[in-house]
Amino acid sequence: MQMVRGTGRGKSRRVLEVKEITINDMTLMPCAPGVCQECAVNHPAEYPHNQQSLYYQMKFNKEHGRWPTWADAMAHCSDEMKAFWVEELRKRGVEVSA
Numbered sequence: 001m002q003m004v005r006g007t008g009r010g011k012s013r014r015v016l017e018v019k020e021i022t023i024n025d026m027t028l029m030p031c032a033p034g035v036c037q038e039c040a041v042n043h044p045a046e047y048p049h050n051q052q053s054l055y056y057q058m059k060f061n062k063e064h065g066r067w068p069t070w071a072d073a074m075a076h077c078s079d080e081m082k083a084f085w086v087e088e089l090r091k092r093g094v095e096v097s098a
């Protein structure tokens with residue numbers, strides 16, 4: 001894949017060769033025991049997975065073929081827990097859509 005930088009007027013252009021690595025080329029090692037086995041974070045089972053966890057993102061992508069959203073991360077939660085997290089994330093500028 002080629003990426004072009006410096007496309008502005010009068011500026012020189014640099015073409016970078018970028019090697020893309022497909023997710024199938026990677027092996028995900030098991031996470032530590034004693035933490036959530038989905039996101040590798042120590043959290044109560046009734047809480048959402050940490051959507052920001054790289055382990056969670058890689059594991060989810062491998063299983064579902066797409067990157068997880070916060071809605072995915074809290075899919076196993078009660079409606080009350082989901083409402084709490086949706087509101088708290090909204091306060092921090094993160095909109096969660098179903």
Ligand SMILES: [Zn+2]
Nearest residue numbers: 036039049050
């Ligand atoms: Zn988790």
